[in-house]
Amino acid sequence: MTTLRVHLPGETGPAADRSYEIQCGRGLIDALGRVLHDAGVRRSVIIADGGVASTHAARAQASIVAAGIDAPMLEVPAGEASKSLASAGRLWDEFARMAVDRSTHVVAVGGGVVGDLAGFVAATFARGIPVWQVPTTLVAQVDSAIGGKTGINLAGGKNLVGAFWQPAGVIADIDTLASLPDREFTSGLAEVVKYGVIFDPEFFGWLETNALALLAREPAALAHAVHRSAAMKADVVERDERERSGLRAALNYGHTFAHAYETAAGYGVLLHGEAVAIGMAMAARLACRLGRIPASLVARHDALLTSLNLPVNPPASLREPGPLVTIMARDKKAVAGTLRFVLPDRLGHVELVDGVPPQLVGDVLRG
Ligand SMILES: NC(=O)c1ccc[n+]([C@@H]2O[C@H](COP(=O)([O-])OP(=O)(O)OC[C@H]3O[C@@H](n4cnc5c(N)ncnc54)[C@H](O)[C@@H]3O)[C@@H](O)[C@H]2O)c1
Ligand SMILES: [Zn+2]
Known part of the structure; x- marks a missing residue:
C-alpha cells in the first residue's frame, strides 16, 4: 500500500486545513472501516451505483459496520444520467429523512459518476459534510476521485453545476479493477498515458515496457500506474487547485479534440477515454504540423x-x-476565431498554444 498526501491549506486558517491522504493498494476496501474509525468517523452513509452496490459497495459496508460505524447505503442507477439534479434532490431528501448532519461522513463507492454526484451532494447538504472517495474504476482512481471537482449535468451541458469540495480521504483499492468491463478499463488507460505525455517521460517509457502487464491487469503494474498517475494529479491539484495558474489546464491534453468527438458522435457512443486517446493522437499530430515535436514522437505516442x-x-x-471545428470554436478554451490547444513541445512537457488556424486543425482532423 502507498500513501500520498495532498497538501491544501485551510480557507479560513490553519485549523481548517484541508489536506488529505490518497491510499492506493490491494484489499483496501476490506480495511475501510478501520481507516474511518481511526479518522474518528462515528456515522456514515454510503452512496453507490447499481453496478457496484452488491459487490464492492457491499464489502465496503461490511467493513465499516464491522468497525462499529453506522453505514446505510443509498443506491443510484449506474450511468451518466445519475449525475442529475433529480438524483441529487433524491439524495438530499434521503439525507434529511435520515437526519444526516455535519458529523456524518459520506462514502462514495464507484466510478466518476458516483464520485461527482456524491461529492456534490456532500458539498451542498448542510452547507458541506465530509466525503470519502472510494473509486472503483480506473478513471476514478487516477483522475476524478482526486482534486475536489464535484458536480452534476444539466440538459444544457455536462458538469454545469458543481462545487470544489475536497474529499476527507481517497481509498483506491486496485483489486476492484479486476471486475471492470474491458472497455471501461482500457478507456481509463488513456488518462494514464496522458500523465506520461504531459509530465513524465520516464513514466511514458515505463508504460511502453509494461503495456502487456497493464492490459492483463497484473496487480503490481496496476499499483504502479495508479500510484504514479494519482501522484501527478495530486501535485497539480496542490499547485493549482482552482484552475487559476494554467497548470491544471495541462490535464486537458487531448480533451479539446475529445469533447468535439464526444459531442459530434453523441454522448455514450465513444467512451470518454476512447475520445481522449483519439484526441491526444490528434493533438500530437497538430503539434508536429506546428513544428513543435518530431514525427518520431507522434509515432511513439500512437x-x-x-x-x-x-x-x-x-x-x-x-x-x-467542419462540424468538429465548429464545436471546438465554441469550447471555452477558444479565443475569437482561432483555436487554443494544450500541445506537447517534447515528451513530458505541454504548453497552452493560442491562435492555431482552424484550417490547419481541419487538415489534421481529415487525417
Ligand atoms: N471530477 C473530476 O475531476 C472528473 C474527472 C474525470 C471524469 N469525471 C467524471 O467521471 C465520470 C466518468 O466516470 P467513470 O468513467 O468512472 O464512469 P462511471 O462512474 O459511469 O462507471 C462506469 C461503469 O462501471 C461500473 N463500475 C464501476 N466500478 C466497477 C467495478 N470495479 N467493476 C465493475 N463495474 C464497475 C459502474 O457501475 C458504471 O456502470 C463522468 O461523469 C466524468 O464527467 C470527473
Ligand atoms: Zn478526461
Missing part, C-alpha cells in the same frame, strides 16, 4: 496508445472537420 488497445483514429463517421 504506438503506445495502440499497444494499450486504444484508438488513434476517429471512426469513419467523424472525419469531416
Whole structure:
C-alpha cells in the first residue's frame, strides 16, 4: 500500500486545513472501516451505483459496520444520467429523512459518476459534510476521485453545476479493477498515458515496457500506474487547485479534440477515454504540423496508445472537420476565431498554444 498526501491549506486558517491522504493498494476496501474509525468517523452513509452496490459497495459496508460505524447505503442507477439534479434532490431528501448532519461522513463507492454526484451532494447538504472517495474504476482512481471537482449535468451541458469540495480521504483499492468491463478499463488507460505525455517521460517509457502487464491487469503494474498517475494529479491539484495558474489546464491534453468527438458522435457512443486517446493522437499530430515535436514522437505516442488497445483514429463517421471545428470554436478554451490547444513541445512537457488556424486543425482532423 502507498500513501500520498495532498497538501491544501485551510480557507479560513490553519485549523481548517484541508489536506488529505490518497491510499492506493490491494484489499483496501476490506480495511475501510478501520481507516474511518481511526479518522474518528462515528456515522456514515454510503452512496453507490447499481453496478457496484452488491459487490464492492457491499464489502465496503461490511467493513465499516464491522468497525462499529453506522453505514446505510443509498443506491443510484449506474450511468451518466445519475449525475442529475433529480438524483441529487433524491439524495438530499434521503439525507434529511435520515437526519444526516455535519458529523456524518459520506462514502462514495464507484466510478466518476458516483464520485461527482456524491461529492456534490456532500458539498451542498448542510452547507458541506465530509466525503470519502472510494473509486472503483480506473478513471476514478487516477483522475476524478482526486482534486475536489464535484458536480452534476444539466440538459444544457455536462458538469454545469458543481462545487470544489475536497474529499476527507481517497481509498483506491486496485483489486476492484479486476471486475471492470474491458472497455471501461482500457478507456481509463488513456488518462494514464496522458500523465506520461504531459509530465513524465520516464513514466511514458515505463508504460511502453509494461503495456502487456497493464492490459492483463497484473496487480503490481496496476499499483504502479495508479500510484504514479494519482501522484501527478495530486501535485497539480496542490499547485493549482482552482484552475487559476494554467497548470491544471495541462490535464486537458487531448480533451479539446475529445469533447468535439464526444459531442459530434453523441454522448455514450465513444467512451470518454476512447475520445481522449483519439484526441491526444490528434493533438500530437497538430503539434508536429506546428513544428513543435518530431514525427518520431507522434509515432511513439500512437504506438503506445495502440499497444494499450486504444484508438488513434476517429471512426469513419467523424472525419469531416467542419462540424468538429465548429464545436471546438465554441469550447471555452477558444479565443475569437482561432483555436487554443494544450500541445506537447517534447515528451513530458505541454504548453497552452493560442491562435492555431482552424484550417490547419481541419487538415489534421481529415487525417
Ligand atoms: N471530477 C473530476 O475531476 C472528473 C474527472 C474525470 C471524469 N469525471 C467524471 O467521471 C465520470 C466518468 O466516470 P467513470 O468513467 O468512472 O464512469 P462511471 O462512474 O459511469 O462507471 C462506469 C461503469 O462501471 C461500473 N463500475 C464501476 N466500478 C466497477 C467495478 N470495479 N467493476 C465493475 N463495474 C464497475 C459502474 O457501475 C458504471 O456502470 C463522468 O461523469 C466524468 O464527467 C470527473
Ligand atoms: Zn478526461
